[in-house]
Amino acid sequence: MRKERALFQEKEKEKVSGCLVYPLLLVLAAAVIIALNLINSGRVLLDKQDVTVPSLSSDLEKYRILHISDLHGNEFGADHSTLSNLLKGSSYRAVCITGDVCGRDGSYDAFLKLLDIFPAEIPVFFIAGDEDPEPILTASHGSDSVKADYILAAEAKGAIYLDAPYKLTVGKSVIWFSPESVYGLDIDSSRAAYQSRRDQLTKGQEQYLPDNAAQIRAIDYRLDVLSRIEAARREMKPVDAQIALTHHPLTGETLNLLQQWAGSAEGNFLRNVSLILAGHYNAGQVRVPLIGALRAPASAGGKWLPGDEAIVGLNTIHGVTQYISPGLGVSRDYLIPLRIFNTPSITLITLTSRLTV
Numbered sequence: 001m002r003k004e005r006a007l008f009q010e011k012e013k014e015k016v017s018g019c020l021v022y023p024l025l026l027v028l029a030a031a032v033i034i035a036l037n038l039i040n041s042g043r044v045l046l047d048k049q050d051v052t053v054p055s056l057s058s059d060l061e062k063y064r065i066l067h068i069s070d071l072h073g074n075e076f077g078a079d080h081s082t083l084s085n086l087l088k089g090s091s092y093r094a095v096c097i098t099g100d101v102c103g104r105d106g107s108y109d110a111f112l113k114l115l116d117i118f119p120a121e122i123p124v125f126f127i128a129g130d131e132d133p134e135p136i137l138t139a140s141h142g143s144d145s146v147k148a149d150y151i152l153a154a155e156a157k158g159a160i161y162l163d164a165p166y167k168l169t170v171g172k173s174v175i176w177f178s179p180e181s182v183y184g185l186d187i188d189s190s191r192a193a194y195q196s197r198r199d200q201l202t203k204g205q206e207q208y209l210p211d212n213a214a215q216i217r218a219i220d221y222r223l224d225v226l227s228r229i230e231a232a233r234r235e236m237k238p239v240d241a242q243i244a245l246t247h248h249p250l251t252g253e254t255l256n257l258l259q260q261w262a263g264s265a266e267g268n269f270l271r272n273v274s275l276i277l278a279g280h281y282n283a284g285q286v287r288v289p290l291i292g293a294l295r296a297p298a299s300a301g302g303k304w305l306p307g308d309e310a311i312v313g314l315n316t317i318h319g320v321t322q323y324i325s326p327g328l329g330v331s332r333d334y335l336i337p338l339r340i341f342n343t344p345s346i347t348l349i350t351l352t353s354r355l356t357v
Helices: 002-041 078-086 109-115 149-156 187-201 204-208 210-235 252-262
Strands: 045-052 063-068 094-098 124-127 166-170 173-179 241-245 275-278 313-317 320-324 345-352
Touching (some): 045 313, 045 320, 078 109, 109 149, 275 345
Parallel strands (some): 063 094, 173 241, 275 320
Antiparallel strands (some): 166 173
């Protein structure tokens, strides 16, 4: 009996030990993964991507664009030393930043520090993302400016807030950088709607209300933007290269709508755009090694293991080439607010007329 009792007690001890060891091992493994992930999140990769533009002129052959997205107020090293060191020896002719530049609290100090790492002669284009504060203000805010503070601060550093097509001349050729919103835009209808609203706001004593005055200034700004878009459309030629910036990647459904809205007009999106640069998805944010994104965000259908084609990198939709940045930060569009097995990345894009593999 004593031997049996001793054996029973020994087995019970082993069970208790096993019950303790396995959870501890799991906790240890989780701690190691978290530590490695924190280290990895402080790193940045420089991806390189060739993009074929069949009608590209010889002046624009090997034209390089640095594409950055979804900073989300993060700073990589003191004054972005990690990024500036990463870019040493790299040549590029333009920088495109596709939104979500501010922190969750609206801070933009890291964004301004990012702008400081680029050579003064390189044009830097940027747009706002869905998690940035509204770029154009329609409520009274103690200033006559219609632009948010982070937009004004970036412009003061020489960056270009892209609200209309911007023309660069390279040799005898032209490359346009445009916000995606200009494609499919019905200028006449938009102008009529803005003008009608302006007329309503300027009647009687209402025009002197603080918020109404701010709305009128915002409408005047948008009317000016429409005029600049209209002038650019008249100047654009089919042989010109066109780079469109959007925060949310465009889907097949969106492109179908753009095609319907544009019809056969000169601004037809599908016919004229050379490349769309997008962000927002952060390469799925949580990735499974050797497989890819764990889940697409709700804005991309919320599918599990969606594959990378619609989440990150180069893809073609209805003949339109789109590059989706892996991004640098973390979006609220995902349930897990972390980048896991997902190193922050920026991309050096090279335009070429040659077919790439």
